[in-house]
Amino acid sequence: MMTRKRIAGLLAVACLAGCVRTEQQAQVGAGDPCAVMSRPDATPVSTNVVLVDRSGSTLAKDPAAFVPDWAASLRAVLPVRDGEQYLIAPFAGGNYLSFPDEPLVAPPIRGTSRKQAPLKAAVRDCLKLRVTGAVLKSGIPKGTDILGALHAAGRQLAGLPPGSAKHIFVATDGYASTGCAEIKMGRRLSGSDITRIADGCAGELPTSVSGIPITMVGIGTASSKMRAVLPDAVTSLARLWDTLCRRMTTKCTVVSGAPTDDASATAG
DSSP, X not given: OOOHHHHHHHHHHHHHHHHHHHHHHHHHTTSOGXXXXXXXXXXXXXXXXXXXXXXXXXXXXXXXXXXXXXXHHHHTTSOOOTTEEEEEEXXXXXXXXXXXXXXXXXXXXXXXXXXXXXXXXXXXXXXXXXXXXXHHOSSOOSXXXXXXXXXXXXXXXXXXXXXXXXXXXXEOOOOXXXXXTBOOTTOOOOXXXXXXXXXXXXXXXXXXXXXXXXXXXXXXXXXXXXXXXXXXXHHHHHHXXXXXXXXXXXXXXXXXXXXXXXXXXGOO
Protein backbone atom coordinates (compact mmCIF):
# COMPACT_ATOMS: atom_id res chain seq x y z
CA MET A 1 0.00 0.00 0.00
CA MET A 2 1.34 3.43 -0.97
CA THR A 3 1.70 6.03 1.75
CA ARG A 4 0.03 9.41 1.53
CA LYS A 5 3.45 10.99 1.02
CA ARG A 6 4.17 8.65 -1.92
CA ILE A 7 0.77 9.39 -3.50
CA ALA A 8 1.27 13.12 -3.08
CA GLY A 9 4.66 12.88 -4.76
CA LEU A 10 3.29 10.99 -7.74
CA LEU A 11 0.45 13.48 -8.12
CA ALA A 12 2.94 16.37 -8.04
CA VAL A 13 5.05 14.79 -10.79
CA ALA A 14 1.96 14.11 -12.89
CA CYS A 15 0.74 17.66 -12.39
CA LEU A 16 4.14 19.11 -13.33
CA ALA A 17 4.28 17.08 -16.53
CA GLY A 18 0.73 17.99 -17.36
CA CYS A 19 1.31 21.66 -16.66
CA VAL A 20 4.36 21.72 -18.95
CA ARG A 21 2.41 20.03 -21.74
CA THR A 22 -0.52 22.38 -21.19
CA GLU A 23 1.74 25.45 -21.40
CA GLN A 24 3.40 24.18 -24.58
CA GLN A 25 0.05 23.30 -26.13
CA ALA A 26 -1.30 26.74 -25.21
CA GLN A 27 1.69 28.40 -26.88
CA VAL A 28 1.42 26.29 -30.00
CA GLY A 29 -2.31 26.85 -30.27
CA ALA A 30 -2.21 30.58 -29.52
CA GLY A 31 -2.42 31.59 -33.19
CA ASP A 32 1.07 33.09 -33.44
CA PRO A 33 3.55 30.27 -34.15
CA CYS A 34 6.41 32.53 -33.06
CA ALA A 35 4.96 32.65 -29.53
CA VAL A 36 6.83 29.43 -28.76
CA MET A 37 10.22 30.99 -29.45
CA SER A 38 12.48 31.68 -26.48
CA ARG A 39 13.54 35.12 -25.33
CA PRO A 40 16.20 36.81 -27.51
CA ASP A 41 18.57 36.82 -24.50
CA ALA A 42 18.49 33.02 -24.28
CA THR A 43 21.90 31.47 -24.93
CA PRO A 44 21.81 29.85 -28.40
CA VAL A 45 23.56 26.57 -29.16
CA SER A 46 24.06 27.63 -32.79
CA THR A 47 23.41 30.77 -34.85
CA ASN A 48 21.95 30.59 -38.36
CA VAL A 49 21.93 33.61 -40.65
CA VAL A 50 19.23 33.12 -43.29
CA LEU A 51 19.63 35.34 -46.39
CA VAL A 52 16.55 35.69 -48.62
CA ASP A 53 16.95 36.90 -52.21
CA ARG A 54 14.43 39.71 -52.73
CA SER A 55 15.65 40.80 -56.17
CA GLY A 56 13.39 41.46 -59.15
CA SER A 57 14.19 38.16 -60.85
CA THR A 58 12.54 36.30 -57.97
CA LEU A 59 9.34 38.39 -57.91
CA ALA A 60 6.29 38.82 -60.14
CA LYS A 61 3.26 41.12 -59.84
CA ASP A 62 1.10 38.92 -62.05
CA PRO A 63 -0.81 36.53 -59.72
CA ALA A 64 -0.93 34.00 -62.56
CA ALA A 65 2.85 33.77 -62.58
CA PHE A 66 5.00 31.67 -60.28
CA VAL A 67 7.87 32.63 -58.01
CA PRO A 68 10.48 30.64 -56.08
CA ASP A 69 9.04 29.41 -52.78
CA TRP A 70 11.90 30.34 -50.49
CA ALA A 71 10.03 29.25 -47.36
CA ALA A 72 9.67 25.71 -48.73
CA SER A 73 13.30 25.65 -49.92
CA LEU A 74 14.62 26.68 -46.52
CA ARG A 75 12.27 24.37 -44.61
CA ALA A 76 14.13 21.43 -46.14
CA VAL A 77 17.54 22.54 -44.82
CA LEU A 78 17.13 24.70 -41.70
CA PRO A 79 17.86 22.84 -38.46
CA VAL A 80 15.08 22.80 -35.87
CA ARG A 81 16.69 21.94 -32.55
CA ASP A 82 16.67 23.09 -28.97
CA GLY A 83 18.36 26.51 -28.76
CA GLU A 84 18.94 27.16 -32.48
CA GLN A 85 19.05 30.91 -33.21
CA TYR A 86 17.87 32.40 -36.52
CA LEU A 87 18.48 35.81 -38.10
CA ILE A 88 16.36 36.10 -41.25
CA ALA A 89 17.33 38.93 -43.58
CA PRO A 90 16.22 39.93 -47.10
CA PHE A 91 18.91 41.13 -49.47
CA ALA A 92 19.05 42.76 -52.91
CA GLY A 93 21.41 45.14 -54.71
CA GLY A 94 23.53 48.03 -53.50
CA ASN A 95 24.85 46.09 -50.49
CA TYR A 96 21.30 46.05 -49.12
CA LEU A 97 20.76 43.61 -46.26
CA SER A 98 18.16 44.07 -43.51
CA PHE A 99 18.76 42.16 -40.30
CA PRO A 100 15.88 41.84 -37.80
CA ASP A 101 15.88 43.87 -34.58
CA GLU A 102 15.82 40.65 -32.57
CA PRO A 103 16.77 37.08 -33.51
CA LEU A 104 14.51 34.07 -33.12
CA VAL A 105 15.61 31.34 -30.71
CA ALA A 106 14.03 27.89 -30.73
CA PRO A 107 12.55 26.87 -27.35
CA PRO A 108 13.60 23.79 -25.37
CA ILE A 109 12.61 20.80 -27.52
CA ARG A 110 12.91 17.71 -25.38
CA GLY A 111 11.18 14.51 -24.46
CA THR A 112 9.72 11.93 -26.78
CA SER A 113 9.30 12.54 -30.50
CA ARG A 114 5.56 12.85 -29.90
CA LYS A 115 6.09 15.65 -27.39
CA GLN A 116 8.60 17.39 -29.66
CA ALA A 117 6.43 17.27 -32.78
CA PRO A 118 4.06 20.23 -32.03
CA LEU A 119 6.94 22.48 -30.96
CA LYS A 120 9.02 21.64 -34.03
CA ALA A 121 5.98 22.27 -36.23
CA ALA A 122 5.45 25.65 -34.56
CA VAL A 123 9.11 26.61 -35.03
CA ARG A 124 8.91 25.69 -38.74
CA ASP A 125 5.68 27.67 -39.10
CA CYS A 126 7.34 30.65 -37.42
CA LEU A 127 10.34 30.45 -39.76
CA LYS A 128 7.98 30.23 -42.75
CA LEU A 129 6.15 33.33 -41.50
CA ARG A 130 9.36 35.33 -41.10
CA VAL A 131 10.80 34.23 -44.47
CA THR A 132 7.53 35.27 -46.13
CA GLY A 133 7.79 38.60 -44.31
CA ALA A 134 11.29 39.06 -45.71
CA VAL A 135 9.97 38.46 -49.24
CA LEU A 136 7.15 40.97 -48.73
CA LYS A 137 9.36 43.68 -47.20
CA SER A 138 8.95 46.97 -49.04
CA GLY A 139 11.45 49.66 -49.97
CA ILE A 140 14.14 47.25 -51.15
CA PRO A 141 16.47 48.48 -53.94
CA LYS A 142 16.83 46.78 -57.31
CA GLY A 143 19.59 44.35 -58.16
CA THR A 144 21.25 41.35 -56.55
CA ASP A 145 24.53 41.42 -54.66
CA ILE A 146 25.01 37.88 -53.37
CA LEU A 147 28.67 38.26 -52.44
CA GLY A 148 27.91 41.51 -50.61
CA ALA A 149 25.14 39.79 -48.61
CA LEU A 150 27.49 36.95 -47.68
CA HIS A 151 30.14 39.44 -46.54
CA ALA A 152 27.60 41.24 -44.33
CA ALA A 153 26.45 37.91 -42.87
CA GLY A 154 30.03 36.99 -42.04
CA ARG A 155 30.57 40.30 -40.27
CA GLN A 156 27.35 39.79 -38.30
CA LEU A 157 28.55 36.39 -37.11
CA ALA A 158 32.04 37.70 -36.29
CA GLY A 159 30.64 39.20 -33.07
CA LEU A 160 29.86 35.78 -31.60
CA PRO A 161 32.16 34.31 -28.94
CA PRO A 162 35.08 32.21 -30.28
CA GLY A 163 34.08 28.62 -30.94
CA SER A 164 30.38 29.43 -31.37
CA ALA A 165 28.54 27.21 -33.86
CA LYS A 166 27.33 29.17 -36.88
CA HIS A 167 25.90 28.58 -40.37
CA ILE A 168 24.83 30.76 -43.31
CA PHE A 169 21.84 29.74 -45.44
CA VAL A 170 21.14 31.56 -48.72
CA ALA A 171 17.90 31.26 -50.70
CA THR A 172 18.68 32.73 -54.11
CA ASP A 173 18.26 32.10 -57.83
CA GLY A 174 22.01 32.72 -58.16
CA TYR A 175 21.76 35.54 -60.69
CA ALA A 176 23.93 38.35 -59.36
CA SER A 177 23.50 41.70 -61.12
CA THR A 178 26.58 43.38 -59.69
CA GLY A 179 30.23 42.54 -59.23
CA CYS A 180 32.45 39.80 -60.55
CA ALA A 181 29.74 37.09 -60.40
CA GLU A 182 27.31 38.93 -62.70
CA ILE A 183 26.21 36.71 -65.59
CA LYS A 184 23.46 36.81 -68.19
CA MET A 185 20.38 34.87 -67.16
CA GLY A 186 20.00 31.57 -69.00
CA ARG A 187 23.59 31.44 -70.17
CA ARG A 188 25.23 28.02 -70.07
CA LEU A 189 28.69 28.23 -68.55
CA SER A 190 31.53 26.01 -69.70
CA GLY A 191 34.19 24.72 -67.34
CA SER A 192 36.61 27.39 -68.58
CA ASP A 193 33.92 30.09 -68.05
CA ILE A 194 33.51 28.99 -64.43
CA THR A 195 37.27 29.00 -63.81
CA ARG A 196 37.64 32.43 -65.43
CA ILE A 197 34.82 33.96 -63.37
CA ALA A 198 36.07 32.36 -60.14
CA ASP A 199 39.63 33.60 -60.79
CA GLY A 200 38.29 37.08 -61.57
CA CYS A 201 36.37 37.09 -58.29
CA ALA A 202 39.44 36.27 -56.20
CA GLY A 203 39.71 39.82 -54.88
CA GLU A 204 35.98 40.20 -54.21
CA LEU A 205 35.22 36.98 -52.36
CA PRO A 206 34.25 37.80 -48.75
CA THR A 207 36.92 36.68 -46.29
CA SER A 208 34.47 37.24 -43.40
CA VAL A 209 32.78 33.88 -44.10
CA SER A 210 35.98 31.85 -43.97
CA GLY A 211 35.39 28.70 -41.93
CA ILE A 212 31.61 29.20 -41.73
CA PRO A 213 29.49 26.49 -43.40
CA ILE A 214 27.33 27.87 -46.21
CA THR A 215 24.23 26.25 -47.72
CA MET A 216 22.77 27.79 -50.90
CA VAL A 217 19.33 26.70 -52.12
CA GLY A 218 17.23 27.58 -55.16
CA ILE A 219 20.06 28.15 -57.65
CA GLY A 220 18.62 28.60 -61.15
CA THR A 221 14.97 29.11 -60.09
CA ALA A 222 13.70 32.58 -61.02
CA SER A 223 10.13 33.82 -61.36
CA SER A 224 8.17 32.89 -64.48
CA LYS A 225 8.35 36.49 -65.74
CA MET A 226 11.99 35.80 -66.52
CA ARG A 227 13.06 33.78 -69.54
CA ALA A 228 12.95 30.04 -68.97
CA VAL A 229 16.31 28.64 -67.94
CA LEU A 230 17.32 25.34 -69.54
CA PRO A 231 18.46 22.51 -67.23
CA ASP A 232 22.07 22.53 -68.47
CA ALA A 233 22.29 26.28 -67.75
CA VAL A 234 20.96 25.66 -64.21
CA THR A 235 23.53 22.90 -63.70
CA SER A 236 26.41 25.11 -64.83
CA LEU A 237 25.18 27.99 -62.62
CA ALA A 238 25.14 25.64 -59.63
CA ARG A 239 28.70 24.57 -60.49
CA LEU A 240 29.77 28.22 -60.59
CA TRP A 241 28.39 28.92 -57.11
CA ASP A 242 29.79 25.68 -55.78
CA THR A 243 33.22 26.79 -57.03
CA LEU A 244 32.89 30.30 -55.61
CA CYS A 245 31.48 29.03 -52.33
CA ARG A 246 34.26 26.51 -51.84
CA ARG A 247 36.84 29.21 -52.45
CA MET A 248 35.22 31.27 -49.69
CA THR A 249 34.88 28.67 -46.95
CA THR A 250 35.72 25.13 -45.93
CA LYS A 251 32.27 23.53 -46.10
CA CYS A 252 29.72 24.41 -48.76
CA THR A 253 26.48 22.88 -50.07
CA VAL A 254 24.82 24.18 -53.24
CA VAL A 255 21.34 22.96 -54.20
CA SER A 256 19.91 23.85 -57.61
CA GLY A 257 16.20 24.33 -58.15
CA ALA A 258 13.46 25.31 -55.73
CA PRO A 259 9.74 24.66 -55.27
CA THR A 260 7.57 27.35 -56.83
CA ASP A 261 4.38 29.03 -55.70
CA ASP A 262 1.85 31.37 -57.28
CA ALA A 263 2.84 35.02 -57.25
CA SER A 264 -0.34 36.29 -55.59
CA ALA A 265 1.43 36.43 -52.23
CA THR A 266 3.97 38.91 -53.62
CA ALA A 267 1.64 40.96 -55.79
CA GLY A 268 1.54 44.65 -55.13
